[in-house]
Amino acid sequence: MDIENIINEIDYYDDIDHYDDILWPDRVRLPKVYIRDAQDPFQTPIESFKIRFRFCQDSVIYITNLIRVHLQKVDNRGLPIAPEIAVLLTLRFYATASFQIVCGDLTKVSQPTASNIITKVSRLLAQLHRRYIKFPEGAEANINRELFKELGRHGRWPGLPGIEGAIDCTHVKIVSTPACEHHEVYRNRKCDFSINVQVTVGPRTEILDIVARWAGSMHDSRIFQMSALYMKYTQGMLTGRLVGDSGYPALPFVLTPIRPEPEDPPSIRYNRAQIKTRNIVERTFGIWKRRFPCLSRGLGNKLVTVSNIIVACAVLHNISLQLNDDMSFNPTQPDDEPEAMENVAANTRDGFLLRQFLIENYFQ
Known part of the structure; x- marks a missing residue:
């Protein structure tokens, strides 16, 4: 049968592979490659x-x-x-x-x-961050404030009132030089490239707010003052208070420790309650980075992907709490020391007055 007759009779073949065999009888057929799971x-x-x-x-x-x-x-x-x-x-x-x-x-x-x-x-x-990373409202917010108060309790001395979050920053290492024009801004004070991630946590180690876009050289207080969280407090959208380390300014909605170490008993008791309350954010960093080691060992992806991975791990952390899918970790010690205060444009006078009011009325 010649080629012309085969082409004329192509419509009569239901099996195209059979037609190929007739047209090219000496052809070697290679098997198709499929991705198959070796096991479930x-x-x-x-x-x-x-x-x-x-x-x-x-x-x-x-x-x-x-x-x-x-x-x-x-x-x-x-x-x-x-x-x-x-x-x-x-x-x-x-x-x-x-x-x-x-x-x-x-x-x-x-x-x-x-x-x-x-x-x-x-x-x-x-x-999914808007769905899983957010401050509680209503009765749940009041429960969180009571839990924070219990965290800071010491003996007969109460914890800090009105606390709804503990704030701090942690660095996520970038293992390669960032692919951007001004890559040196990502070099932190330890001479590593990193993203300085601001995290606000609740009393049960849940993440309430996260900012994962600033370079490692950015100061903690500066990140806070340029965040949406700061604007919500200044505009009265959030009415509680945060606890932070000495790297943050004393504000009407941010309680910081007294530095240098005080000598009078009421101030000492305040500092103890403040530190005990703030420790929850360090514990959260330990649990978070132990569950997702990519955050502690470093990431070599593009900068936008690094930010997405950090936020994705925060979403997954909160999902694990909702599903009660925990893992037994011993939280690591904090790897970041509080940063020295810089000159920031903030009204610290009201913060100092609030701190003194709490010392006189709760810790005397």
Whole structure:
């Protein structure tokens, strides 16, 4: 049968592969390559699963369902990655801070694909921050204030009243030189490149507010004064108080310790209550960075992706508290000393008056 007759009879062949065999009888057919899971990771024992991904299986399904619609493809072209596999790959990266090629090998995908997945999942999780990172309202806010008061209690002396958050900053290391024109602004006082992350936490280690966009050289108090949280307090949208270290100015809504160390008993008792209340933010940093080691070992992604990863880990931290999916960690000691105060444009007089009022009425 010649080629012309075969072409004329093509419509009579239902099996196109059979037609190919007739047209090119000596052709060697290569098998198609498909991505196949060697095993189902969800069948791993729960303890081993949590060590590898920082969440139990049910929590991973819950997290996947939050962003599933944005991970699914409308067709099967290009052998798409299942949403569960994409989330597991990203969680493994957060849990190990390993090279993306290693995380990709674990799920049988290439390094570029792994990079795209981590970038996309991190962005989607970070976009959930308004839902999972926020100050409580109503009765829940009053409960938080009472819990903070109990945190600062010492013997018969009460804790600080009206506290609704503890604020501090922590550095997330950038392992490579940032790809921007003025990259030296990201070098902190320890000579490492980093992002200075402002975090406000509640009495149960929940994250209430996070700012993850400022360079490592930026001072803690300056980040606070340029944040939306500062504006909410100055405009009366939030009516409680924060506790912070000596790197923050004394304001009507920020209680700071007395420096240098006081000698009179009422001031000593105030300092003790303030430090005990503020310690919750250091404990949160320890739990947060132990659960997601990428935050302590450093990130080599693009700057925008680094910020998304930091916020995504904060969202995941709060989700773990809501789902009661905890891990037994011994919080690490704080790695950041309080920064020296700089000259800031803030009304500290009212803050000093408030602090003196509390000392005279609560700690005499």
